[in-house]
Amino acid sequence: MKKENKKLNSFSCTFPAKSVNEGFSRGIVSSFCSQLDPTVEELCDVKTAVSEAVTNCIVHAYKYETDERKKKIVIKGEYTENGCLKISVKDNGCGMENVEKAMEPMYTEGGEERSGMGFSIMKCFTDKLSVKSKKGAGTTVILKKYIGKANK
Numbered sequence: 707m708k709k710e711n712k713k714l715n716s717f718s719c720t721f722p723a724k725s726v727n728e729g730f731s732r733g734i735v736s737s738f739c740s741q742l743d744p745t746v747e748e749l750c751d752v753k754t755a756v757s758e759a760v761t762n763c764i765v766h767a768y769k770y771e772t773d774e775r776k777k778k779i780v781i782k783g784e785y786t787e788n789g790c791l792k793i794s795v796k797d798n799g800c801g802m803e804n805v806e807k808a809m810e811p812m813y814t815e816g817g818e819e820r821s822g823m824g825f826s827i828m829k830c831f832t833d834k835l836s837v838k839s840k841k842g843a844g845t846t847v848i849l850k851k852y853i854g855k856a857n858k
């Protein structure tokens with residue numbers, strides 16, 4: 707393993723998919739990311755992207771789920787010596803049949819209240835976005851962003 711890619715820190719956190727936890731998820735990610743000495747803009751970008759992923763779990767993933775105990779979100783984070791921050795947001799909800807379609811700008815299945823811009827925002831505010839989803843099994847969104855002095 708290359709020295710600059712050595713993993714320096716990580717966390718994992720599981721919490722109920724409730725809108726009251728949107729702010730909580732921004733908080734934990736923000737405080738983890740702060741260890742990389744980000745600019746205000748970098749920190750805002752990470753929080754915004756994570757927020758979109760978490761909101762999707764809350765709004766879309768569990769729309770057919772009736773058992774409250776099953777509505778969980780798992781966020782994991784890690785960063786490496788080269789300042790690469792990786793955050794994954796996972797749900798065990800309904801999943802998506804066609805991820806490519808779902809990721810198109812302005813595509814939404816959420817009705818008039820939703821803009822369909824969540825994935826576009828996640829892409830725009832990070833360096834790499836990958837989405838794994840299986841119909842009926844859930845979705846994992848992985849966001850990567852290079853943070854801090856090492857990359858300036």
Ligand SMILES: Nc1ncnc2c1ncn2[C@@H]1O[C@H](COP(=O)(O)OP(=O)(O)O)[C@@H](O)[C@H]1O
Nearest residue numbers: 762766767808814815816820821822823824825
């Ligand atoms: N975690 C998820 N589980 C199931 N479906 C999802 C998830 N995230 C996104 N989607 C689907 O992808 C569509 C596009 O998401 P997004 O770009 O965030 O726009 P919006 O949330 O405004 O609809 C959603 O309308 C939904 O159908």
Ligand SMILES: [Mg+2]
Nearest residue numbers: 758761762824
């Ligand atoms: Mg969305």
